[in-house]
Amino acid sequence: MSAKKIPDSLLDRLRSGKRFLLTSHVNPDGDAIGSELGLAQVLASLGKETQVWNRDETPAAYLPLIGSGNIHVGPEPPEGFPHAFDAAILLECPSLDRCGLEEHVTQLPMINIDHHLGNDAYGVETWIDTEAPAVGAMVYRLANALNLKIDADTATALYLTLVTDTGGFRFSNATAEAFESAAALVREGARPEQVSHWLYESTPEAAIRLLSEIISTLELHRNGTIATAWLTLDMVRRTGARPGDAEGLIDYPRSIAGVETVALLKELDSGKVKVSLRSRGEVSVERIARARGGGGHRNAAGFTSETSTGSELQAELVAAMAESLDAVAVD
Numbered sequence: 001m002s003a004k005k006i007p008d009s010l011l012d013r014l015r016s017g018k019r020f021l022l023t024s025h026v027n028p029d030g031d032a033i034g035s036e037l038g039l040a041q042v043l044a045s046l047g048k049e050t051q052v053w054n055r056d057e058t059p060a061a062y063l064p065l066i067g068s069g070n071i072h073v074g075p076e077p078p079e080g081f082p083h084a085f086d087a088a089i090l091l092e093c094p095s096l097d098r099c100g101l102e103e104h105v106t107q108l109p110m111i112n113i114d115h116h117l118g119n120d121a122y123g124v125e126t127w128i129d130t131e132a133p134a135v136g137a138m139v140y141r142l143a144n145a146l147n148l149k150i151d152a153d154t155a156t157a158l159y160l161t162l163v164t165d166t167g168g169f170r171f172s173n174a175t176a177e178a179f180e181s182a183a184a185l186v187r188e189g190a191r192p193e194q195v196s197h198w199l200y201e202s203t204p205e206a207a208i209r210l211l212s213e214i215i216s217t218l219e220l221h222r223n224g225t226i227a228t229a230w231l232t233l234d235m236v237r238r239t240g241a242r243p244g245d246a247e248g249l250i251d252y253p254r255s256i257a258g259v260e261t262v263a264l265l266k267e268l269d270s271g272k273v274k275v276s277l278r279s280r281g282e283v284s285v286e287r288i289a290r291a292r293g294g295g296g297h298r299n300a301a302g303f304t305s306e307t308s309t310g311s312e313l314q315a316e317l318v319a320a321m322a323e324s325l326d327a328v329a330v331d
């Protein structure tokens with residue numbers, strides 16, 4: 001589903017509302033945080049009050065973004081909730097449970113803005129553009145549609161969403177639209193060098209030590225086309241890694257010559273295993289994740305496994321990834 005045009009009813013609702021609650025998904029990434037903070041600025045320039053509320057903490061790399069200090073974090077609602085708000089805007093949440101706050105946000109009229117395949121289209125207003133390179137690019141289009149000029153800090157927050165969601169303009173979603181949005185945001189004052197410093201030159205020591213532990217579990221399968229690696233609770237304890245430190249580490253196994261698809265299996269406190277999947281080009285990992293209750297994009301997807309034991313789960317994933325590779329070979 002591609003919706004280039006922003007629904008008029010959505011614009012009307014933003015114009016007529018006074019206070020908006022903004023949220024995104026658990027374990028927020030750059031697109032989640034940058035879109036929230038960017039949209040908060042856009043709505044502020046429209047004279048609206050906003051409160052960003054995320055269940056999970058903001059990863060350190062995004063703390064320099066404008067307004068990050070005002071994000072309400074945790075399962076408890078912010079002051080005045082729900083009566084002080086006219087609507088909840090959910091960014092980047094293909095299903096309601098992705099926000100981790102579904103028991104609360106459903107008390108408000110919900111506005112659903114997203115670019116994921118398979119969005120449930122919940123809410124009173126839905127704007128889904130699966131071709132948008134990042135939700136941040138949709139927020140920028142929203143600002144333009146509302147005839148609002150954004151400032152340099154807002155442009156930087158939205159530019160960051162493009163950099164993180166396209167893997168630094170390297171993934172298949174690094175489309176003409178991604179570059180055009182980036183160019184426009186740089187013209188508005190976004191600072192690429194600053195964003196690169198935050199994202200790529202501010203790695204906590206624990207994250208690099210965690211990478212070394214993850215790489216020690218690396219296995220290649222099917223003539224080196226499939227890679228698997230583990231991130232265990234022990235590794236997190238040993239390295240002192242914090243939530244968010246593992247973000248992006250899956251890119252290292254994916255960078256190996258010949259590797260077409262990667263699974264990173266991460267032990268959770270609950271005993272479940274969170275699986276992150278990556279692939280190149282036409283090879284889809286989205287259907288692997290979707291078949292197991294998760295979702296994502298063609299080249300980046302994930303799900304949480306409830307039942308399988310580690311070695312069985314890994315073997316099952318290798319078989320599923322082999323099938324995805326074969327499907328492309330046949331096409």
Ligand SMILES: [Mn+2]
Nearest residue numbers: 031134135165
């Ligand atoms: Mn995104």
